[in-house]
Amino acid sequence: EVQLLESGGGLVQPGGSLRLSCAASGLTFNTYGMGWVRQAPGKGLEWVTSISGRGVHTYYADSVKGRFTISRDISKNTLFLQMNSLRAEDTAVYYCAKSPTIVTRYFDLWGQGTLVTV
C-alpha cells in the first residue's frame, strides 16, 4: 500500500527551528515530485514548498522563502522540511503530499499531517 507518514511536529518557541520528516512507502520515491502543504487553525490549505523527483529543483511560497528548506533522501524514501526562524503564523498542520509526476502539478496522495505549534 502506498503511504506517507509525517513526523517531527511539536511545540517550538518563536525564532526556533524544527525538522519535519515524511516517510514514503510503496512507491518509487525518486519518480515523483513531493511537497508540503499546511493548514493553519481555522484556515484553508496553503501550499508551502515543492521538490522535483530527484531533488534538483525546489520551489517555495513567499511566506517561507529563506526560512524553510525542503529536501529528500532517496535512499531512505524520506522527505524533509527544515523550518528555521519560526513565527506564530507558521502554526499549522503540515501535510506531506505526492505529485503523480516528477514535477508538481497537483497532489494525488497526502499524509495524515503533523501539527506544528509556534
Add this chain to the structure above:
Amino acid sequence: QSVLTQPPSVSGAPGQRVTISCTGSSSNIGAVYDVHWYQHLPGTAPKLLIYANTNRPSGVPDRFSGSKSGTSASLAITGLQAEDEADYYCQSYDSSLSGWVFGGGTKLTVL
C-alpha cells in the same frame, strides 16, 4: 486572501445537485494552468477529487465532475449524500507568484 476565490459555504439536500465555483485570473486559471479539486474532512488527509479540470481518479464516484472556462472553474456534485459533507478546495498554478495556489475552501453542508 487567496488568489483563487471560492464561496465560503454551499448547501443542499440529499439527492440534490450543488456546484462550487473557483474564480481566478489571467495568471492562473485563465492561463494554461489546470485546475484540480480536493475534498478534505477535518482531521484527515485531503483527497484528490478532480485533476486537470475534468478528470476523476479511480475510485472517485462519477457524481463528482469538474469544468473550466476562461478564468473560472467549477466542481459539481450530483445526488448529494451525507458523506459528501466536507471542505472542498480548488488548486492551480500562478505564474505571477511562481507557485501553486489553493482556493480559500468551501464548506459543503448536506441538509
